[in-house]
Amino acid sequence: MKLKQLESLLGDLQQFSNPKVELEQYPTGPHIASRLLYTAENSFDDISNKVVADFGCGCGTLGAAAALLGAEQVIGIDIDSQSLEIASMNAKDLELDIDFVQCDISSLGWRGQIVDTVVMNPPFGTRKKGVDMDFLFVALKVASRAVYSLHKTSTRDYIKRTAKRDLNASSAEVLCELRFGVPQLYKFHKKKEVDIAVDLWRFVPRRSGERTINLRSAV
Amino acid sequence: MRLLTHNMLSSNIKGVTNGFPLRIQVEKVVEKEVEINHDFLRNIFPKIDWKALSDASRIMGYNELPEVPPEPSVLESDIEILRKFHHALLELHLEEGALLCPETGRSFRLIRVFRICFYSRMRFEKMVWCLIRLRFGDYEF
Numbered sequence: 001m002k003l004k005q006l007e008s009l010l011g012d013l014q015q016f017s018n019p020k021v022e023l024e025q026y027p028t029g030p031h032i033a034s035r036l037l038y039t040a041e042n043s044f045d046d047i048s049n050k051v052v053a054d055f056g057c058g059c060g061t062l063g064a065a066a067a068l069l070g071a072e073q074v075i076g077i078d079i080d081s082q083s084l085e086i087a088s089m090n091a092k093d094l095e096l097d098i099d100f101v102q103c104d105i106s107s108l109g110w111r112g113q114i115v116d117t118v119v120m121n122p123p124f125g126t127r128k129k130g131v132d133m134d135f136l137f138v139a140l141k142v143a144s145r146a147v148y149s150l151h152k153t154s155t156r157d158y159i160k161r162t163a164k165r166d167l168n169a170s171s172a173e174v175l176c177e178l179r180f181g182v183p184q185l186y187k188f189h190k191k192k193e194v195d196i197a198v199d200l201w202r203f204v205p206r207r208s209g210e211r212t213i214n215l216r217s218a219v
Numbered sequence: 220m221r222l223l224t225h226n227m228l229s230s231n232i233k234g235v236t237n238g239f240p241l242r243i244q245v246e247k248v249v250e251k252e253v254e255i256n257h258d259f260l261r262n263i264f265p266k267i268d269w270k271a272l273s274d275a276s277r278i279m280g281y282n283e284l285p286e287v288p289p290e291p292s293v294l295e296s297d298i299e300i301l302r303k304f305h306h307a308l309l310e311l312h313l314e315e316g317a318l319l320c321p322e323t324g325r326s327f328r329l330i331r332v333f334r335i336c337f338y339s340r341m342r343f344e345k346m347v348w349c350l351i352r353l354r355f356g357d358y359e360f
Contacts, residue, residue: 049258051263072256072259073223075227101224109228109238114263144266
């Protein structure tokens, strides 16, 4: 599938109807989503024929992109039932078979590293401090091949240090810097749109032996 | 929900020591054919908990998967076992039902999402789209 075609399909997806500010619900635009998944697949072969999880999937844009690029199985996880309803409908519209799980990421019950790749656009931690690192912690426990994630450029050094030292990453690489266009979604937004400098990261987890993880106690 | 997903999920209830596998309470199973991918199956085989998959597929009404996992070398040549593995892992869908924590018995329901839309104003044709999501825990904001 061509990049433009992927971007176009993702552009038709429904987004949050009533975004919840406390969950930092912002749509992952088709421009970023298509490029994230396209890079993951064409540069690193991390998507097609793989098991892919979309953490904090929201309306399911990244998961849908993974399925469109040939992931064998996609699982979308989010805490919010309303978003998952939209994500389910988006998957159905594109005739994609995606399993969705409603759960708080930090208390996800998961067995081992069956998932190959995690893709995510996690909350940045502006509402609940440190939640971006919670997401990364869990992603690096669950993925066996790679984790693709978006984080504010201002946190770059901190993430690089923490990922390798504390979160079980054998490598942490910024693939590129992007401008994340945040639309005027909430009452406290004064401008029509704001561009935030965001890094697209690729983390590789250190391999571990097969075990059942109780992520709630581990966090 | 596919059994591949079931093979990854474990109970997240506090205090539970071994929450895997979740027990399946079947209300409705649907079979959806999907193209077989031999390489994918061979790669994922070592990561799958075979007993959990075999037991789950039996509960879903599919009895062809052997209880004892095959040797990895068998998967290289035996297309029939690959087909059965493929069917159990990816083609059986739990459409309605619940997953139960094996220690506490607490149930996690599968929820179907319906959207009824009118196809056109003239014909008022109803299209019912049924979608699945699995719900863990209760959240209120």
